[in-house]
Amino acid sequence: MLEQILVGIQISLQPINILYCFIGVFIGTLIGVLPGIGPVGAMSLLLPATFRVSPVGAIIMLAGIYYGAQYGGSTTSILVNIPGEASSVVTCLDGYQMARKGRAGPALGISAFGSFIAGTLSIVGLMFLANPLANYALQFGPPEYFTLMCLGLVILTFLTQGSMYKALMMALLGLLISFIGLDLFTSTTRFTFGIDELMDGVGIVPLVMGLFGVAEILRNLELPYEATEIYETNIKGLFPTLKDWAVAKWAILRGTIIGFFLGILPGGGAVLSSFVSYAIEKRVSKYPERFGTGVIEGVAAPESANNAAAQSSFIPLLSLGIPPNVVMGILFGGLLIHGIQPGPLLIRNHPDIFWGVVMSMYLGNVMLLALNLPLIGIWVKVLKIPYHYLFPLILLLCLIGVYSVNNSVVDIYLMVIFGIVGYLMQKLGFEPALLALAYILGPILETSLRQSLNISGGSFSIFFCRPISLVCLLLVAGLLVFQIFSYVKRNLLSPIDKGDNESQGVE
Amino acid sequence: MKKYDFLSGLFLLLLSIGTCIMAYRLGFGNISTPGPGLIAFGTAAILGLMSIGMVLSNLFGMIRAHQQKKVFQGIRWKILVLVLCSLVGYGMAFNTLGFNLCTFLLMMLLLRIVGLKKWWLVLSFSVLVAVATYFLFVGLGCEFPRGFLGV
Numbered sequence: 035m036l037e038q039i040l041v042g043i044q045i046s047l048q049p050i051n052i053l054y055c056f057i058g059v060f061i062g063t064l065i066g067v068l069p070g071i072g073p074v075g076a077m078s079l080l081l082p083a084t085f086r087v088s089p090v091g092a093i094i095m096l097a098g099i100y101y102g103a104q105y106g107g108s109t110t111s112i113l114v115n116i117p118g119e120a121s122s123v124v125t126c127l128d129g130y131q132m133a134r135k136g137r138a139g140p141a142l143g144i145s146a147f148g149s150f151i152a153g154t155l156s157i158v159g160l161m162f163l164a165n166p167l168a169n170y171a172l173q174f175g176p177p178e179y180f181t182l183m184c185l186g187l188v189i190l191t192f193l194t195q196g197s198m199y200k201a202l203m204m205a206l207l208g209l210l211i212s213f214i215g216l217d218l219f220t221s222t223t224r225f226t227f228g229i230d231e232l233m234d235g236v237g238i239v240p241l242v243m244g245l246f247g248v249a250e251i252l253r254n255l256e257l258p259y260e261a262t263e264i265y266e267t268n269i270k271g272l273f274p275t276l277k278d279w280a281v282a283k284w285a286i287l288r289g290t291i292i293g294f295f296l297g298i299l300p301g302g303g304a305v306l307s308s309f310v311s312y313a314i315e316k317r318v319s320k321y322p323e324r325f326g327t328g329v330i331e332g333v334a335a336p337e338s339a340n341n342a343a344a345q346s347s348f349i350p351l352l353s354l355g356i357p358p359n360v361v362m363g364i365l366f367g368g369l370l371i372h373g374i375q376p377g378p379l380l381i382r383n384h385p386d387i388f389w390g391v392v393m394s395m396y397l398g399n400v401m402l403l404a405l406n407l408p409l410i411g412i413w414v415k416v417l418k419i420p421y422h423y424l425f426p427l428i429l430l431l432c433l434i435g436v437y438s439v440n441n442s443v444v445d446i447y448l449m450v451i452f453g454i455v456g457y458l459m460q461k462l463g464f465e466p467a468l469l470a471l472a473y474i475l476g477p478i479l480e481t482s483l484r485q486s487l488n489i490s491g492g493s494f495s496i497f498f499c500r501p502i503s504l505v506c507l508l509l510v511a512g513l514l515v516f517q518i519f520s521y522v523k524r525n526l527l528s529p530i531d532k533g534d535n536e537s538q539g540v541e
Numbered sequence: 542m543k544k545y546d547f548l549s550g551l552f553l554l555l556l557s558i559g560t561c562i563m564a565y566r567l568g569f570g571n572i573s574t575p576g577p578g579l580i581a582f583g584t585a586a587i588l589g590l591m592s593i594g595m596v597l598s599n600l601f602g603m604i605r606a607h608q609q610k611k612v613f614q615g616i617r618w619k620i621l622v623l624v625l626c627s628l629v630g631y632g633m634a635f636n637t638l639g640f641n642l643c644t645f646l647l648m649m650l651l652l653r654i655v656g657l658k659k660w661w662l663v664l665s666f667s668v669l670v671a672v673a674t675y676f677l678f679v680g681l682g683c684e685f686p687r688g689f690l691g692v
Contacts, residue, residue: 082683199591203553206588210560210581217567217577224567224577225560248628255624255655256616423666426651429624430644430674433631438683446632450625457621461612462545484575492573 039161042389046397051094051390054087058095059398062102063405066122067110067413068424073103074470075247077364078239079431081371082438089372090390096368097391098398100361101153101344104304105402108145108337109413112138121304121340124312128325128332135328144274144282144330145337146406152290152338153399156345159294161392164381168353171378176489177496180482181506182356183475188510189299190359190468198517201465208469211236212476219484231444238367240436240445241473242360244452245459245466247432251425252457274330282334285315289335293342298349303359304340311339345395352380352388356475360467363474543599545612550595557589623654639688644671 045051065076077096084092107122112129125145132141174182191201214225215235226232274282292314293307315335316325325332348365350358355377357363369376374384381388406413436445456466490496497503561582570576627650635643648667657663679685 083678199595203588203591203595206584206591207553207556209584210556210588213581213584219575220577222567222577224581225563252621252624255620258617422652422655422657425655426648427670429628429651430647430670433628433647434674434678434683437635437685438678441684443632443635446635447629450628450632453628454625462549464549480580483580487573487575490573492571 035161035165038385038389039393041385042393045090045386045390046094046393050088051091051394052397054091054095055098055394055398056401058098059102059105059401059405062099062104063106063402063413064416065099066103066106066108067416072246072250073100074242074360074364075250075428075432076103077361077368078242078247079435081239081364081368082435084368085371085438089369089374089384090387092368092372093365093387093391094394094398096365097348097395100365101341101395101398102402102405104337104340104344105146105149105406106413107340108149108333109142109406109410112141112145112333121308121343122337123305124308124336125333127312128327128329131326131328132330132333137328140274140278140330141333142410143407144278144334146403147274148282148286148289148334148338149341150399150403151286152293152342153345153402154396155290156294156297156342157392157395157399160345160349160395163298164349164353164388164392167349168378168381171354174354174378174502175500176482176485177500177503178506179356180479180486181497181503181510182354183479183482185506185510186356186358187468187472187475188513190471191465192513192517196463196465199521200463201468204459204464204466204468205472208472209476209479211241211469212473213480218477218481229444231440231442236448236473237436237439237445238364238474239439240448241452242364242470243432243436244449244454245456245470246360247428248449248453249456249460249466251429252453253460254421254425278330282330285331285335286338288315288318289338290342293339293344294346296339297343297346297358299358303347303361304343307339307343308336311335348391351376352391354378355380356478357471360470360474363471366474547596547599550592550599554589554592554596557585557592560585561589620654624651627651627654636686637688639690640685641671641675642688642690644674 046055061076061080062073065073076099080096080099084095087095104121108125108129111122111125112133115126115130129141129145132138187205188202191198191205212235214232215223216233217224223233289307289311292311293304296307296310297303312325312332312335315331316322319325319329319331321329347358347362350356351362351365355366355375357366357376366376369380369387374380374387432449433446436449437443439445458464459466459469486496487494497507564578564582564585567578567581568576569579569582627647631643631647634646638646645667648670649663652663652666675685
């Protein structure tokens with residue numbers, strides 16, 4: 035392992051890879067600072083640009099965007115009370131209050147340092163866990179992959195903030211979209227309506243850019259623009275005091291552990307980790323009533339958790355070949371584009387990619403510390419750019435990104451269609467993330483199912499005879515039953531329609 | 542929200558039915574060697590059943606409930622439609638007019654849509670963006686059409 039680490043260090047310290055890492059974390063921080071486009075949209079934009087880059091460089095850059103965005107998101111949460119990223123929503127609660135008390139500097143400082151510590155520890159965990167997990171996963175066959183994918187989708191629907199029923203429907207819709215194109219088993223074209231460009235299916239780039247990029251812009255444009263008021267505080271004293279460290283150190287450690295394990299779970303990730311970490315920190319605190327008034331633990335815990343989760347979510351992708359969330363799904367697509375098959379053999383067949391990316395994460399975290407503390411003034415200025423200049427640029431980047439994949443305008447039309455779909459989904463309470471993840475997992479899911487039935491001669495008992503597969507199926511059944519039970523209990527105990535309580539006016 | 546959930550359910554139900562029909566035509570094969578339509582049919586069928594559930598539950602809810610959440614209240618539909626039409630127009634004109642001219646026109650249009658009135662600002666921003674993005678992305682190896690003007 036030491037030898038592999040040294041190889042990884044050598045690869046990550048190549049000047050070109052240092053440059054890609056810097057570009058990734060810089061763009062990630064910028065994306066994190068700017069509300070309106072998240073790491074999913076940014077990674078989709080840059081995915082086509084990585085075609086001409088080496089696979090290692092491409093993944094280093096894309097990975098940098100993801101964990102960089104976690105750092106950047108806290109800046110707007112603390113200074114403006116607007117989360118730059120979903121994973122920084124919780125940071126608003128105490129971070130902004132700290133800024134109002136004149137303690138924006140320590141809030142930003144503890145956020146950056148906590149993220150750095152959590153990220154570093156998480157990378158260590160990644161190093162030691164990924165390889166053994168990959169070796170274990172070599173025992174996985176098609177039945178295990180199929181049931182694991184199902185479990186991942188069900189967990190994600192279970193954890194969704196909205197209706198699980200709607201989330202399940204979106205997962206099924208995502209699977210249907212993934213079936214468009216050429217069937218690999220029989221070479222039959224499916225649901226292409228005679229459009230040649232759909233023979234390869236709907237591209238991941240137009241789908242994700244539409245659902246998350248264009249849709250988000252439409253959401254921001256639907257109401258009149260209001261200039262953002264930045265809390266004008268003198269940002270000084272970015273280094274937390276010894277007292278701050280004494281208070282925050284356990285919050286950082288707890289956040290790291292929570293984020294690390296939740297990041298590995300399918301459906302987990304930075305967003306869930308930050309919420310759970312904040313809730314637990316409040317629960318264990320001697321003074322829970324102070325949370326929300328500007329306590330430093332309220333910033334340290336979620337920011338550590340989201341960064342730890344951002345790193346650990348690479349584990350299922352790199353060791354099992356299963357993306358646990360949409361962001362990893364884009365990286366999954368990136369690897370495929372470069373001819374790299376993600377899976378348990380990735381570490382064995384492409385150790386340069388695995389160790390190069392892992393080692394670059396250390397470097398990336400150091401860069402982010404430098405970007406987010408001394409350069410905080412620059413990010414504050416970026417926040418002041420009016421949105422009516424930003425959104426045309428973002429749309430243009432979406433258009434260029436989509437076009438450059440296949441040099442086809444059909445992808446532009448697809449992006450617009452998915453943009454409309456994504457916008458309507460957000461307005462009507464449907465989860466676009468579920469649709470995107472199901473779309474990404476769809477081909478693997480279908481292939482695994484068909485191979486399993488092939489192996490078993492058409493018998494579904496193959497899923498129950500293998501222990502890992504059986505455990506996954508039992509968990510799926512358990513989650514679904516629990517949700518049905520909760521729904522029935524809620525509706526039996528409260529016969530008044532809950533929808534009436536949420537309405538705001540008569541139509 | 543009940544009305545919109547009802548309509549969403551109806552749309553998904555129709556989509557499921559259409560998909561089931563197309564999947565049936567593709568062929569199911571047999572259970573040990575599933576054909577191209579089997580898994581798609583099964584997925585669409587489950588979605589269809591869930592859609593029926595959504596339609597029915599919201600139909601009864603619509604009959605009972607008198608108050609509904611105004612999801613689309615105050616939306617600036619004109620701006621959204623114009624932005625979407627701009628994007629489609631960009632795609633349609635892209636190969637004919639070329640990247641630079643299309644980008645310039647798109648920037649101008651989008652800035653005017655949101656109400657930016659200073660022409661000199663709109664013009665200069667649009668030119669700057671078109672030129673900068675051209676050199677940036679050509680530098681990254683992207684290939685763009687030049688259009689009939691050769692620009």
